[in-house]
Amino acid sequence: MEQKYVTKLNIEIYILFKNALSLSLTNPGQLLFFIKTLFSQLKAAGCRAKNEKQGLHVPPFMIFSVTNQCNLNCHGCYSKQHHKQNDAELSAEKIRAILTEASRLGISIALLAGGEPLLKEGLLETTAQFPEIIFALFTNGLKINNETIKEFRKQKNLIPIISLEGEEPFTDSRRGTGAYEKLQGTLKKLKKHKVFFGISLTVTSENFTHIFDGDFIKETITAGSRLFFFIEYIPVKENTQRLIVSEIQKKQIGQYVETFRKKYPALFIAFPSGEEDYGGCLAAGRGFIHISPAGKLEPCPFSPYSDTDLNRVSLKEALKSKLLKTIRDNHQNLKETKGGCALWENRQWVESLTK
Numbered sequence: 432m433e434q435k436y437v438t439k440l441n442i443e444i445y446i447l448f449k450n451a452l453s454l455s456l457t458n459p460g461q462l463l464f465f466i467k468t469l470f471s472q473l474k475a476a477g478c479r480a481k482n483e484k485q486g487l488h489v490p491p492f493m494i495f496s497v498t499n500q501c502n503l504n505c506h507g508c509y510s511k512q513h514h515k516q517n518d519a520e521l522s523a524e525k526i527r528a529i530l531t532e533a534s535r536l537g538i539s540i541a542l543l544a545g546g547e548p549l550l551k552e553g554l555l556e557t558t559a560q561f562p563e564i565i566f567a568l569f570t571n572g573l574k575i576n577n578e579t580i581k582e583f584r585k586q587k588n589l590i591p592i593i594s595l596e597g598e599e600p601f602t603d604s605r606r607g608t609g610a611y612e613k614l615q616g617t618l619k620k621l622k623k624h625k626v627f628f629g630i631s632l633t634v635t636s637e638n639f640t641h642i643f644d645g646d647f648i649k650e651t652i653t654a655g656s657r658l659f660f661f662i663e664y665i666p667v668k669e670n671t672q673r674l675i676v677s678e679i680q681k682k683q684i685g686q687y688v689e690t691f692r693k694k695y696p697a698l699f700i701a702f703p704s705g706e707e708d709y710g711g712c713l714a715a716g717r718g719f720i721h722i723s724p725a726g727k728l729e730p731c732p733f734s735p736y737s738d739t740d741l742n743r744v745s746l747k748e749a750l751k752s753k754l755l756k757t758i759r760d761n762h763q764n765l766k767e768t769k770g771g772c773a774l775w776e777n778r779q780w781v782e783s784l785t786k
Contacts, residue, residue: 441476444476448472451465451658452466461587475491489538490716492538492542493720496544500551501546523551529746540565543567544732546724547571549574562588565590566586571593575617584624590627591628593630596635598611627657629698632661657696660701661700662702663675663681663704665772714730714774720750722741728740730754736778753784754785
C-alpha cells in the first residue's frame, strides 16, 4: 500500500509539466522545452523504478541549499536558524559531481535554496550543464539583473521562484523596507523577456486572508507569474507560534488551491499540506531529500539532522542512510501537526537517531 504513493507522485509530476506545456502555447520555445521535459521526466521515473527493484529508493526531488550567504535578514528564516554559518560550503565542482550522480540515479527536479542561491559563485554555469534536470531557483529576487535574465532565457530548465509575503506591507515587514517595490521591477523585466517564473509565498496566520484573496493571485498572474508555491510557516524560531496557520486555515489551503487551478492559467503547489495526497510527509527520501550547504544529507530543510556527509560518500551510498530509512520505516507515526511539519514536531526523536 505504501508504495502506491510513488506511482501517484510520478503521475502528478507528469500532470504538472503537461499543464505547464499548456500554459506555453503562445511561446514556441517554451512549448518545445516542456515537450522535451515530459519525456525526460518519464525517463527519470523509469530509472528510479529500476533502482527500486535493485533495493535502492531514489526520490524524484532534491532540495539543495547551495549557500549560507544571503543579502537579506528575513524574520523567521529557517536557513539562518539551522545552518552552521561557519561550516565550509560545497565547492561548485562538488555540486556538479553530486548533480551528475543525481541525474544518473533518476532525480529529475532540484529545488535550489540558500541563503540566497544567486550569491553562490558558479551556480548558473553549473545548472547549464544539466538540461535534463528542472531547477526551481528559490530567490529573494534582489540579485536578478540583466545577466541573470539572459541565463534564464537560455536555460529554460532554470525557473526563478521569487519569494514574496503578499503585497508591500507584508513583504516589507519581513524582508525589509523597499523590497516589494524592487521586486515589482524585477517581475516586469521577467515578464517582458518572456521568462517562465513563479512566486513563493510563506503562508502565516497574519497574511492568510490576503494571500488567498483572489484579487492578489489575479494581479500576480497579470504580473507574469505562472507558478505559485504556498509554503506554510514553520516555527523554527521561538516565540513565533502565533504565525502558524490554524487547523481551519490549513484545510482551506487545499480548497483554495483546487479552486485556483480551475480558475487561473497557472500552476499551484502547497507544502506541506499538499503532502496529505501522498499519505503525509514526503521527507527523508520518501519524496525528497535535503542537502545542506556543507554537504550533509538531511531529511528536510526543517529537520537539519544527518548521519551522512556527501564530502565522504557518494550520493548513491548516502541514500542508504540509516537515519532516512528509520524515518521512512516509522512514517505511520509522523502525522502532520498544527505546526505544519511532522519532523519538526518530532525533532527530539529525529535528533536521537543521529546519536
